[in-house]
Amino acid sequence: MKTIQAVTYPVHFQKESYQELSNILKIKNYSTIFILVDENTIEYCYPKFIPNLETDKTIEVIEIDSGEINKNLETCIGVWNVITELGGDRKSLLITLGGGVITDLGGFVASCFKRGIDFVNIPTTLLSMVDASVGGKTGVDLGVLKNQIGLFANPEMVIIDTDYLTTVTEREIKSGTAEIIKYGLTYDVNLFNEIKDNKNLNINDLIFRSVEIKNEVVLQDPKEKNLRKILNFGHTLGHAIESFYLESEDKENLTHGEAIAIGMVCECYMSSKLLNFPKEKVIEVKNVVLTIYNKINLLKVDFSAILELLKHDKKNVNGQVNFVLLNDYEDYKIDCKVDESLIIESMEFYNL
Known part of the structure; x- marks a missing residue:
């Protein structure tokens, strides 16, 4: 599938996408690479992803609890504290590896840390592939009120690899x-x-057309x-x-x-x-x-x-x-x- 160009970032598809990630890691020369996961994606998706990550930079994995109930500012504070303790700076990169909660929350965390660090979205669920990972919306819930706290911020790129769909229910x-x-x-x-x-x-065609539609709408x-x-x-x-x-x-x-x-x-x-x-x-x-x-x-x-x-x-x-x-x-x-x-x-x- 061809790359879809969003307003400031590309959406790459399938295995060849990881070469594009490797290229940007070399060009940007990030100080540290943080990977945000939950207990599901660390077990099922991280082993699929990590062999594709070509870098000599320090890699730190940050795990949060899964579920919409944890998509809140308290979780964000926990992630910000961990990034700080691990020496994160403005040249750090955050990779979100997960579904809609990881994508929404991770983008928000990256966009606010030190007034903004780069992030890359790697969605692992169908929902995050066709919706949450593209379009530049980030945010968390306020209590049970959906997405009350957030901002518009674009990733450096999005990688959609449908192999991750074998890991979900x-x-x-x-x-x-x-x-x-x-x-x-x-x-x-x-x-x-x-x-x-x-x-x-x-499923590949459905995902591609969905992302294409969302991008057409967001560009306008x-x-x-x-x-x-x-x-x-x-x-x-x-x-x-x-x-x-x-x-x-x-x-x-x-x-x-x-x-x-x-x-x-x-x-x-x-x-x-x-x-x-x-x-x-x-x-x-x-x-x-x-x-x-x-x-x-x-x-x-x-x-x-x-x-x-x-x-x-x-x-x-x-x-x-x-x-x-x-x-x-x-x-x-x-x-x-x-x-x-x-x-x-x-x-x-x-x-x-």
Whole structure:
């Protein structure tokens, strides 16, 4: 696969990417190389990665606990302290080797340490390959509120090697699939149709097209003033649902993709009520989602708590929740205002 050139960095694919990494290590002459991992990627991905790292520089591995619950400032402080104790300076490099949490948090850590050190993203999950590793967003959660603290910062490069996907569970693959569905519904319906038909899926092609779409959008709107908002489809309500399950002691946490899939179904329903998005397509999206993901029973008693979390969505303006809705596939409308009654109605529709 050919390299995709983002605004200030390249996205390389497969094994030949590591030669590009070796080249930049020689050119930049970093003082120390830090590799950020969690307990999963140190066991399953690090052994695949390290033979490809050609350097005579000191390599230090920093391990954090996995999971969205650890994507917070406390973890960042721990990483900053370790980098400091190990003599990190402005000429250090941080390599993020992991999924969305490692990628988001690692980019944020690098961007803030000594006002910014270089970092390289090497995503190891489908979700991080098609979404978190590209686009220049970094950040952490504030409590259960998603991505409240962060900044825009670009890596030196991104390396997407699908061999790492052999190390993740089917549930994680499905989590990343939700982001591909999002690209399909908002930008290129062929992606959605391929997943719907589920015949001879080429994961490399799906990843490449997803990254290509995100890059096209970000190049036009890097700071999310207009077009980039379409990448939030399904995420406005989905993030609130994800946060609610994260803070609920009596419920199993949802993956990001599971929550976003619910959000897409609900937001398609809202679209049908406000923008005349075809009802048969609402049913089609719901059927595809329920074919891939287990049905989650959203209890009516929990609706008010989910709505309360919506009020903290980082895209809100003047206390107003803003949704991305659809007129049709590949035909979107941003900054849509939705009454609470319709949001509740959409969750009830998902439950049917």
